[in-house]
Every structure is written in C-alpha cells, then in structure tokens.
Amino acid sequence: xxxxxxxxxxQLAISGExxxxxxxxxxxxxxxxxxxxxxxxxxxxxxxxxxxHIVMSLKKxxx
Numbered sequence: 001x002x003x004x005x006x007x008x009x010x011q012l013a014i015s016g017e018x019x020x021x022x023x024x025x026x027x028x029x030x031x032x033x034x035x036x037x038x039x040x041x042x043x044x045x046x047x048x049x050x051x052x053h054i055v056m057s058l059k060k061x062x063x
Contacts, residue, residue, distance in 0.1 A: 014061050
C-alpha cells in the first residue's frame, strides 16, 4: 500500500466508512496484538481497550 492509498483509506475511516475502519484495523492488528501483552501473556481486554480507543479517536484526525 502506498502513501496515497493509505491516505484515501484513512479519510474513509475518519468519515465513518465501516469497511475502511475494518481494513485499517486489520492493517495494524499485528502491532495492536504486540501491545496487548501484559507480563508476558496476551490480554484480550487490553486489545479491546486499544481497539476501542482507536475507533473513538479516528474522528480527531485531520488530513
């Protein structure tokens, strides 16, 4: 994915396009999963917290 494609995807996600939000989340899921490990164990609640805050924060992005 090049920068222009990512920008278009992010703009769609900011506008509330559900498929764009899902695509953006799936793009970053490995990073989200990496930061969802607490004390060496995967924590699903932590992952849900991260996902929730990503979706809630999308409206704050300005492109």
